Amino acid sequence: MPRYAQIVMGPAGSGKSTYCSNMVRHCENIRRQVHVVNLDPxxxxxxxxxxxxxxxxxxxxxxxxxxxxxxxxxxGLVFCMEYLAQNFDWLHEQLDDIEDDYILFDCPGQIELYTHIPVMRQLVDMLQRWNFNICGVYLIDSQFLLEASKFVSGTLTALSTMVNLETPHVNVMTKLDLLTKRDKKQLDRYLEPTMQGLLYEEFEDEKFSKKFKKLNSAIASMIDDYSLVKFLPLDMSDEDSINDILLQIDTCLQYGEDQEPREMREEGDDPDVDSGFDG
Ligand SMILES: Nc1nc2c(ncn2[C@@H]2O[C@H](COP(=O)(O)OP(=O)(O)O)[C@@H](O)[C@H]2O)c(=O)[nH]1
Ligand SMILES: [Mg+2]
Structure with a gap:
């Protein structure tokens, strides 16, 4: 049986631990069991x-x-994570006898863990060896995204994490409950962005230097060219929003393909099974 892991990452304060608690609570409500491993020393x-x-x-x-x-x-944190990497058998033992293996790994926020130090990659490789299907879940606070030039830098950290880990990956924009009405209105432009378009509007403002604009435009067109970035919106006060994210991640993890074979069946395949879909 495959096991399933969400690797919950993102800068300090982006809401990783809160995401994990809310996901556990949501899953309890829908009668699914998920566990959380705290990886933040x-x-x-x-x-x-x-x-x-x-x-x-x-x-x-x-x-x-x-x-x-x-x-x-x-x-100290880097030291601890490297220590963990040298002691993966400790983690292996701890994870060994769980029956229902859907686990959220609540990671530390230091950005260098995702970009320059191999420890997260080593963790992912190890989990794969232990039969986990993995999805990287990268959280960024919406406050640090809803402005084009901030968006470029947030996007780059998400992107370098994704490229570094080489696992299926979703980006999540957190704390939507804190946005003003005005911000909420422009949210859609940031969820599936055309970066050049976003920048163009912001750069009408004279406060930015020429060099700054040029650098941001160059990066933006690279991101546009590869259609690399998309964010899922997360409003913790809205159960549907949490569920939408869970479903997307489940798809990345191929979760449910073993658990719910009936639902996967096309209508009419098996007339004896009442799928309950047609009411
Ligand atoms: N309003 C609101 N606050 C949040 C949300 N997620 C996290 N927070 C707050 O942001 C702070 C950092 O959250 P935490 O989960 O500890 O972030 P972490 O460092 O990424 O684990 C805490 O004070 C949380 O209560 C959210 O969705 N909405
Ligand atoms: Mg935390």
Whole structure:
């Protein structure tokens, strides 16, 4: 049987831990079981029931307080993640005897983990070896996206993570409940964007230098050319929005292809089975 993993990533404060708790709660409501693994050695607060907690292996304070290491918070975190990578059998043991394997991995927010350090890639490779189907879920706070030049830089971090991990991948724009009415109106332009179009409007404003505009345009046309980026909107106060995201991720994970063979059947294939679809 395949196992399923969402690797929940994104900058600090983008809402990863909140996403995990809400996903657990939503899945309980629809009678599905998902588990969460905390992979953030510096986590202070989360309110989901945790299946495995990396802090039982190592905490960021261990690396900062150690007399011979004396790391700061960022170096300490990198140290912890590399320590985890050297101790994947610990994780393997912890994950070994779960029956219903749909797991959310709540990751730390340091961007270098996704872009320059191989640890997330090593984790993904290892999970695949343990028979997990994987979907990368990259969260960005909508506040840092709804402006064209911010959007370019947010998009690039999402993109480099996707390219680095080489797994199916969805981007999620979080905290839509915090947007003003005015922002909500222009949201659609950012969910499936034409970058050049977005920039063109913003750059009518004189406050940007020529060089800044040129750089952003060049990056924008590269992103447009490859049609690489799309965001799913997440409003935690709206159950349908959470469900839409879950369904998209399930599709990426090929989840449900084993669990619900009846629903996959074309109507008329088997007249004895009442699928309940035609009421
Ligand atoms: N209003 C609102 N606040 C959110 C949402 N998601 C996260 N937050 C808040 O943003 C902060 C950071 O969230 P957290 O999940 O800890 O982010 P993480 O660092 O990515 O794990 C917390 O204060 C959350 O309560 C959301 O969808 N709506
Ligand atoms: Mg967190």
């Amino acid at each position: 510096a986590a202070e607060h989360f309110d989901y029931p945790v299946l495995v907690d990396v802090r039982e292996l190592i905490q960021v304070d261990d690396a900062m307080e150690d007399e011979s290491l004396k790391f700061g918070p960022n170096g």
